[in-house]
Amino acid sequence: MYRPMMLAMSAMVAVAPATAMAETPRELLTAAAFQAPNKPKALALIGQAIAASEKILAARPGDREAALQRGVAIGYRAKLTRSRSDARTSLGIFERLAAQNPRDPEAQMGIAGWHLDAIDQLGAFMARTALGAKAQVGEAALARAVALGGERAFYPGLAAMMRIRRDETDLTQARRWAEAAATGQTPTQLDTLMKRAGLAILPALRANDGKAAAALSRKLLPFGKIAD
Template identity: 80%
Template sequence: MYRPTLIAVSAMTGLSALAAPAAVMADTPRELLTAAAFQAPDKARALALIGQAITASDKILAARPGDHEATLQRGVAIGYRAKLTRSRSDARTSLGIFERLAAQNPRDAEAQMVIAGWHLDAIDQLGGLVARTALGAKTQAGETALSRAVALGGDRAFYPGLAALMQIRKDHGQVAQARRWAEDAATAPTPTPLDTLMKRAALAILPALRKGDGKSAAATARKLLPFGKLTD
């Protein structure tokens, strides 16, 4: 059965919510997915929030067909549902959405980041052979999209910060690259709250990375990624 942990750019806005109460006010698809990924106390609540995000995205798209934000968040929501329900069809649907966004704008850093997450998360959960056979997930495709997202993201903390988390989780032996990205995030500008949150995440794994302790850094990174503390 398929159980990837898609990394949604939108959900990373909720890193600060890891210690917050589960009951939150959320209206937009992005906010609903943040609550699902970081604040839901159990799978049932997470799925309910994901369903609300899909409904909200569909409503926006009915009024504004092709809306980029609604399309992206709908793809993220379907990917999250794939993780929690182990649905291959949902997983493939979400990847199709991300790939269409990337085709429409090859310089869309967010689209590249969620494509990277799709491939690397499937491999993390299933192992390379099963993920490739069942879903077509490929390490090289994920790594290429991850590097592209960082390159396209500009001088901001968000992209190298998230890339550092994903890199060290992928392979705790690849400390050097993860540290480079985390160091970049730690000193990069934070023009938005999202960048501030990812700078904090990078700073959380940097002590272990500076000691060459990839295993500890990877364990911390897993807790900072979507559904990192969901127990069921």
Template identity: 75%
Template sequence: MPITMAIWRPMIACAAAALAVMPVPAMANTPRELLTAAAFQTTDKARALVLIGRAITVSDRILAERPGDREATLQRGVAIGYRAKLTRSRSDARTSLAIFEALAARYPRDAEAQMVIAGWHLDAIDQLGGFMARTMLGAKAQLGEAALTRAVALGNQGAFCPGLAAMMRIRSDSNNVAEARKLAEAAARAPTPTPLDIVMKRNAIAILPALRANDGKTAAALARKLLPFGRMTD
């Protein structure tokens, strides 16, 4: 076993364990809070699906009162996409992409809209493999990477975009250490105005030791644990 792997594997387990025991906020009421809890603080699929269902219900209620609300639309799309990931529903996956693309067309300089499009393509490829993701869903690495680049360029207000991009880059290509490290370093220096910024800054800092050691494989393995539902046990 390479020395770097021997050193960093315990760190992967420790980082994943630390996040796994984080409590789900008792007062998670907004769709964003519910989805953050489902994706990053829940290890049980059934529990995650309950939280996702609640997020969809709340989003639908908001949209009934305020049609076209940007935040509710975004979180509804994310929730449906998360449900697709956990249940492997092609119809949900396609519905979520349609929501994201419409949102990006409406808000062309919205970093989050670009990030969810990037995540849709790159997560599908990671979960299904390139051929199956392209054949079954139309997912394309080139589109995902382009959206990820746009998200980072637009999202310079906090740690969310560079932190998430760092993990997605190294997960997609464990040889792309230089780019992933650049993004992770930026996230580590970035402000944290929202809970998601806090999560992504912490996660970027967690993968930095492996990236600084030029150990892309270990960084990629840890990134998989730290990305949404990476600690799911069933």
């Protein structure tokens, strides 16, 4: 049983109001990850996102956006239903996208989130034994995602939270990324969300309180406000 939290997953959807009018997979997944009030509502939105992305792929098999969002959605479902098979399926999607375009920051963030979330939830030994998750792979993909993401706030904002969650003593790197997010560009609503998150954890990081920064980061990451 496994609860992978796709930050990457998270991370790869544009923020939109949680209304019945949300139609694209990105909108549906954002509502599920950041605005759904409970697990059943989140799962319903995820199911709609999977159906929508698969409909697009049926018409356009090579559609990168639909494939990406399908991977995010399946990863989200894996977290909420504790499905090991879904977790592996989502990783396979991100790895294929990264192989097609090694400079795709969203694919890299998906890989990073998969490995690091697995370790966060299962512990390093169990995550490696049950799923093959490796901290080194996740951390390398995380750094690549930030490097490839340009000046956008999204990538360093998400990376800062994932990093301090992973290691409460690594204040320097987490603070560097949070500060980059705080001054980053916000071309999408998701960038705005991650910029706010970076600003939110900066006071704790600047006070050298890694524990507080990590606790807040867990709440700001996808599904952080939904009780188990």
